[in-house]
Amino acid sequence: MNVGGLIWALAAFIGTHFLLSHPMRAPIVARIGGAAFQGIYSLVAFATLYWVYVAFLAAPRGEDLWAVTPFLWGVATFIMLLGSILFAGSLIGNPAMPNPGAAKLTANPARGVFAITRHPMMWGFACWAIVHAIVAPYPASLILTSGIALLALGGSKGQDIKKAVLMGDGWKDWSMRTSFIPFGNQMSGTTGWASAWPGRTAALGGIAIWLGATYVHPLLGGPVAGIWRWMAG
Numbered sequence: 001m002n003v004g005g006l007i008w009a010l011a012a013f014i015g016t017h018f019l020l021s022h023p024m025r026a027p028i029v030a031r032i033g034g035a036a037f038q039g040i041y042s043l044v045a046f047a048t049l050y051w052v053y054v055a056f057l058a059a060p061r062g063e064d065l066w067a068v069t070p071f072l073w074g075v076a077t078f079i080m081l082l083g084s085i086l087f088a089g090s091l092i093g094n095p096a097m098p099n100p101g102a103a104k105l106t107a108n109p110a111r112g113v114f115a116i117t118r119h120p121m122m123w124g125f126a127c128w129a130i131v132h133a134i135v136a137p138y139p140a141s142l143i144l145t146s147g148i149a150l151l152a153l154g155g156s157k158g159q160d161i162k163k164a165v166l167m168g169d170g171w172k173d174w175s176m177r178t179s180f181i182p183f184g185n186q187m188s189g190t191t192g193w194a195s196a197w198p199g200r201t202a203a204l205g206g207i208a209i210w211l212g213a214t215y216v217h218p219l220l221g222g223p224v225a226g227i228w229r230w231m232a233g
Contacts, residue, residue, distance in 0.1 A: 002059060006140060009055040010147035013048035017151060020044065022158050052144070059140035068135050076131040077214075077226050083127025084213070085198050085206030086182070089113030090121035092201065095167075095174060096159055103167045106174035112199035115191065118178035119159065125152040135223075156180065 020028075020041050029037045089112050090096075095105040096119065113120040129149040133142055160180070163171040178185070185191045198206070214226025223229075 003140060003143060006052070006055040006059045006143055009048065009051040010143065013045075013052050014147055014151045014154075016044050016048055018154070018158065021155065022162060052147075056140060056144055059143075062139040065137045065139075065142070068137065072134050073225075073229060076134045077229075079127050079134075080131045080214070080226065081206065081210045082182075083124040083131070084210035085202050086113050086116065086120035086127065087124030088205030088209055089198050089202030090124065091205075094121065095171070096121070096163065103170050106167060106170040110174070110178045111195075112197075113202050114178055115185070115195040116198065117180065117182040117184070118174065119156040119180065122152040122156040122159075123182055125149075135225075 025037070028040070032040075093105055093108065094114075095102050110118070117123050126149050129145040129152065133145040133149075136145075157180075160171075160175060164175070167174075179188075179190075183196060186193050186196050197203075210226065214228055217223070217225040217228075
């Protein structure tokens, strides 16, 4: 299998995710029910993700397109820490999560990671993609990370549209009080930079995820990453 195989696998993974998350979701749920749909959705997601994994391993590596300097490792380390904090914070009180009480959460003040972006989980995945593009700049990696970034950010846009339909004015009001782009409200002056503090739980949880993920990184076949890179040197 070559890079073309990876492209096809990513197209299947991303395409089925978008189709099952948006236009095909309602008619399928109406026909077979929510529980059965969730089972099909999970099966398709895991099957296509496994295809991506196999295709990525089989794709030729190719040459790096730029030199990965210590400075770039430092930038990547910081971005991954930010992404980990956003992801950790997204697990608590997130109106975008599919749960019965989600609509009520849009009435809450936009605090913590939600004062940074209304899609902290998706931006956490996007940060992962950006980081790996920076430190693994070879063709197969850039194709993979571009696909993951497209899925995360395109999925966020699709989520805005879907939630506006499902939640109506609640989501529209939430969207006006929060930013799609991280730190968008702070950079525009809508809110002060003090609001960018993610909160103790998100910060500690994100640091734990970041430390743990970078620690096991070389054990999973990747290079030494995060602060361990400097400690090892």
